[in-house]
Structures are given as structure tokens and as C-alpha cells.
Amino acid sequence: MNQLHPFYFDDLNVRGCMVQLDAQLIPEGQRQTEKPASIELVGQALVAVALMSSGLKGFESLLLQTRNMGSIQLLLAECTHEGHLRGAAHLQDDSTDVMRGGQLLMSLDAQGQRFQSIVPLTGDLASSMEQYYQRSEQLPTRLIICSDATCFAGILLQVTATTDPGQSLQDFEHALTLLNTIKNEELLHLDPAMLLHRLYHQHACRLTNGQTLRFVCRCSRERSMQALKTLGNDDLHELFVEQNGKVEVRCDLCRTPYIFVPTDLLTHH
């Protein structure tokens, strides 16, 4: 659990990665206040960024966010090169048809630069990600992402670029045919080595242990304080009056509360 498992084939021009995340990885503050549908959505988004990170080299972080989504008020998922995950989702209602019409914004921070791409949401996260790969890398890619109340899981298969694209594509199609026999239940709860054996025992498939994944937030009291200070002295003064002398800022992601009193923030002349 909570580990990236990249895998490779000695006899097919295909690479892959799988991940199973324990739902307990999501901070308790989120699990207690958000609807189950929101928790599953953030879990699936964390699986997506973790799987995508497995193909990246020399990056700092990969961030996925939704834009212009009516019923998804918030969806954010990030994975760093150290395997630090953080994210949150907030759905307005329990509608299952939420993943349409909006866009996904992918931001990759690498070597001090930010690369952004916008992907239309086309039904679910996995198929939107596949489109992203098709457009950006022109590499056929398949993702399966699923979840239940206790676990979020996913698997990614991708063609590896070779000098014989025809053969590679044929390898990929073959690996895909075998992958399509998998059941969500197996992806969620089978041991990764057993799962890969079940799928690819006729092939020389090597499973490796990648990053251990943890929920690590980057918020801090200092950052919350700086954000509040941008309101300016007058607005802050008003805020303290409204809130009876104490302002609480709660991180959207880890739900840590930061409490401030006037002397923390107000400057006097």
C-alpha cells in the first residue's frame, strides 16, 4: 500500500506502473467533513498524479486542478518527486456525471520552470489523462483508476518509444488485451506482484518498488499569515472585530487550523 510500483517488460516495448492508496492517507479532517464522493474523487486524482509521476525524470512536482467545473467546486491533487501527495476535492452534490464540460489544468514544475497544459474533461479522470498523453507525448497510454470506500488504485500502461513504432504498438495492444481482463476488485486489493503475475505471467515482466507515497502538506503558519496580511490593515481590523478578536484560517488540504490574534497581524503606526 501507498507505494508506486513501476514495471517493465523484457520482451515487450511497454512500461507500466501501478499504485494502491489506503483511503486513510486522506487527512481525517477531510474524511470527516467531505462527502464520500468527494473523498473518492480526490483519491482517484492522487492516484492519477502518482501514476503520471512515474514516467517523469528531473521534476519537482506535478499538479492537477479542475477549471470551470460547475459541480466540482474544488479538485486539486499534487505529487512531488519525493512521493509527497496532497490534494482535496469538494463536490457540490453527489452527481456521478460531474466530469464533463470542464477542463483539467496540469502544471509540471521542473528545473525551475513551470509547464502547463489544459486537457478537456471527457467523462472521467483516466480517459482525460489518456488524451493528455496522446496530445503531449503522442504515446498511446492506457489508465485504469478505481476506488472503493477503503482504497484507491490505478494502473498505467504506455508504449515505450523505439525505432520500430509498428512493433511497439503491436506490443502495447497485446499488453492492453491482457490488462482488460482485470477486475476493479483485483486492482484495488490484490498484492501488486500477484496481480502482475496474473496478467502477464507469459511475459518477462519485472515489478520494482518506487517511491513510498505520503500525504504531506506544504502549508505553514507563516504562509497563512502572509496570505492574511495581503488583506491590508483596515480589512484585517474589520475581520478581527467580526470574528471577536480571533481569526482562524484552515488549510483546504490537510485541514490544519491556524489561529491569529490582532498582535500577530496588525501593524500600528
Ligand SMILES: [Zn+2]
Ligand atoms: Zn495544509
